[in-house]
Amino acid sequence: MAGCAALLAGGLWLGDPAASSAQSDAGPAPGAPAALAKPAHQRHRAGGAKLPAGEQFSNAGAAQASCPGDTVAWANMTSRVYHKAGSKFFGKTKHGAYACTKVLAAAGFRASKS
Numbered sequence: 001m002a003g004c005a006a007l008l009a010g011g012l013w014l015g016d017p018a019a020s021s022a023q024s025d026a027g028p029a030p031g032a033p034a035a036l037a038k039p040a041h042q043r044h045r046a047g048g049a050k051l052p053a054g055e056q057f058s059n060a061g062a063a064q065a066s067c068p069g070d071t072v073a074w075a076n077m078t079s080r081v082y083h084k085a086g087s088k089f090f091g092k093t094k095h096g097a098y099a100c101t102k103v104l105a106a107a108g109f110r111a112s113k114s
Contacts, residue, residue: 056097073100081109
């Protein structure tokens with residue numbers, strides 16, 4: 001109990017607005033991962049996704065010619081999700097390209113859930 005009194009006297013309790021504003025103005029805690037410096041909704045979109053040079057195409061035919069034994073998918077570069085033919089998003093998202101599914105999986109893309 002004496003320890004609590006010392007913390008309260010020193011102004012270091014959870015409800016102290018001065019202590020909490022000082023911490024929030026300082027940025028992330030020392031040793032915190034750099035990814036936590038950005039809000040959660042911006043972490044996965046920073047910079048967009050990249051595919052190896054020569055592995056993204058503007059049409060499905062060119063993509064199929066580069067990978068004859070694989071399935072062609074539309075890669076959404078913002079969300080890092082790929083959509084196969086028949087999906088309502090196949091070739092429709094604003095920032096995307098056609099590529100082989102093996103290349104997309106190796107680059108860290110995931111298949112759409114639908």
